Amino acid sequence: MSTELRWQRLQDLFHAACELPEQSREAFAHEHAGDDPQLLDELLAMIQIENSATRRVHEPLCSTRELIAAANHIAPGTRFGPWAVVRQIGRGGMGQVYLAHRADGAYQRNVALKVVGDLQMDAQQRAFFEVERQLLAQMDHPAIAQIHDAGSDDTGRPWLVMEYIEGSPITSFCEQAGMSLRQRIELFMRVCEGVMHAHQKGVVHRDIKPANVLVSQVDGVPMPKLIDFGIAMGISGGPVQPAGTPGYMAPEQLDPQQRSDSRSDIYSLGALLYEIVGGLRPPDCASLPPGGARPSLQLDTLDADDIQTLARRRGLAPRRLISTLRNELDWVIAQAMQPDPAARYSSVSLLSGDLQRFLDGYPVHAAPPRRSVAIRKFIARHRSASAAALLATAALLAGIGGIIWGLQKAEREAQRAVATADFLGTILGSVDPDVARDLDKTLMLKVLDEASRRVATELQDQPDAKIQVQFAIAESYTALGMNAQAIEHLESARETAIATHGRHSWTDLLAIQRMSLILPPEQALEMLQEAIPFAARHQHGSNRTLAPNLRSRMSWALRDLGRHEDALRESERAYHELRELVPPDHPQRLDAAQYLAANLADAGRFDEAIPMLREAIERRAETLGIDHPRTLGQRLSLAVFHLQKRDYAGGEAELKSMLEPVASQFGADSAMMMRVRNNLGGALRQQGKIEEAGPHYEFAYDYALHRNGPTHRLTLMTRHNHANWLLDAGHVRQALDEQLACLDIAMQTLGPDHGITSEILRGLGLAQIASHDLAGARQSLERSLAIKRAMYGDKPEPLARINEALALLQTAENQPPAVVELK
Known part of the structure; x- marks a missing residue:
């Protein structure tokens, strides 16, 4: 038996013995440790010390396990990401547990920090720890301690930050x-x-x-x-x-x-x-x-x-x-x-x-x-209802019918839970230790690919379990930014749901709910418009939030399609419906607040959008933590609102505070980091910090180009932003060429009336002013203004930037010609 296992068994037996009367402890020790003389001697020694109460329980135990524990002890103040150790509070199944607190000043919170020691886990077990924290992060239940954060320290030791419970066994x-x-x-x-x-x-x-x-x-x-x-x-x-x-x-x-x-x-x-x-x-x-x-x-x-x-x-x-x-x-x-x-x-x-x-x-x-x-x-049960025997018999028969139905439902849930747990356990058990050694996304991809291969056959006769597993696989693929694979599993789950329960059944609607945020907006809108009336028929019990939640997601699809007035109307309706149905900290209400705030910001109503989103962030942080991935997504939106309001210093502060937690949660080379640095570049550039902004723009464009290809919308936006920076950095010719290239892609992929096309035309117009092509600039800026007016009417906030560019053009047109050196 390993030192770790021996110590675990000794500790468990000791605590069990201490719960017995003093006179029964020695017999307990012989009964449960008699097969191991060394273990029995150590246990009896500890019980004797406990009985005499002359020393602390663990001081006399001088063993290899104690030396290992001392070597692995973490001193108070040691940092794990933004968390600092206060003191050790226990030992869990996989390592030591410490009381810790938030050390970067973002907010006050005590947490339980679990650190896995290198001596306790081999490479594959460490890889399974990575899978564990992915699974635990998906759990959201009042009776389960919440995961707040996770990462690895400089030596590669994995750590988890969990809710600290000040309670009793x-x-x-x-x-x-x-x-x-x-x-x-x-x-x-x-x-x-x-x-x-x-x-x-x-x-x-x-x-x-x-x-x-x-x-x-x-x-x-x-x-x-x-x-x-x-x-x-x-x-x-x-x-x-x-x-x-x-x-x-x-x-x-x-x-x-x-x-x-x-x-x-x-x-x-x-x-x-x-x-x-x-x-x-x-x-x-x-x-x-x-x-x-x-x-x-x-x-x-x-x-x-x-x-x-x-x-x-x-x-x-x-x-x-x-x-x-x-x-x-x-x-x-x-x-x-x-x-x-x-x-x-x-x-x-x-x-x-x-x-x-x-x-x-x-x-x-x-x-x-x-x-x-x-x-x-x-x-x-019926002391007060001893009336007619016929009524009693009818009630008994009705009760039997309800019992049978309840048992059938319970058995279906049982089959699904057992099948899901067994299936995922089998998949995890098949992971190659050589793949697991790197502890990166390779492990999760192998697990997911293997699960995808086997789900169709191993759960074919249990459709509900199959659907649940495919939902889990799709969520993991989405978290990894692999939407095509996620959609494939959700479409398969829909096919199973329709075959088993019928089209627009509850399970089918849940699949639509998951697909709505990762499908192209045109497809998502069509699917949601068809599904919402059916979801409204389920307005009872815990099902009552589905229809407004789908409506809220529909507002996002409308926004992506440039239908901003429709998006604002639908998001307002969804938010007000959810506000009547659920408490302020309900996750779907918080999502709806985020969507509504985004639509309010699009309409220039920042004084409404920013407080609404800030409140949603505070409520989300109370349950998930300020650096949870979902909270970070909302914090990024808040920073963007500050930029749109032209509070560039406020946006810069928020974005810089996100760099460390985003690197910890998503990775330093991740899509989330790309979004943060792209916006941080904008905050810096607008304040005249041109040199500092450059690396952030270059990182964002390079990431999007290599991950998504040259015609992807994200690549187009980051390339356009980089072209804006080139202009401010004095590289006029290069900026002009880049904006023209962006416009060509936008016209082919998005069309002449899209909001992004309008922004590119504005950037092109500014580059043309700098290159003294005033006629070309006039044409570009007026086309940009026409698109904006078609989207927003004459509302001043959405038109502010383009009107400023036109004012700059007017000033240039009123000045005598000048010789412009193109770089």
């Missing part, structure tokens, strides 16, 4: 708060919701235990948070490292030949529930009693005073607590903790559903059929 919280049995189960079911969300994203936690479920009070309501996901453990091509904690770990997690999946988390949830309701630590999976993991059997070993205390803390009489466990919850826990994964609940949805049945007064499905129990519970 769920078992301690329940005891300290004196929660009733019902309150405990309701709290546990909120944990289940977070686990279900992770499973639907293809992520298995693998180490669910009290210490990884922290609970804090939010406005007086207990809110659980899952932390320390361990998907990068135990999936490399070499020896498997068992991720998990004794007592909460499923048996298959100990077997190197057996791959764990979402059912391993179900076992751990059962163990967690065992302790929450029964007050005792669950037995180790290797020592389950013949009757299974049933907390009532362990309660029978306690004396009357201990049972009285446990029952009182759960708001029950001792006899009621034991009978409730024996008749109902024992069966739920025993099924969740079955040694054979196939015998457990097949999904968290089914486990949670059985608990809801218990809370609602129905017999749980895990219990054997017992007519007396069913009758007793039926009577208990």
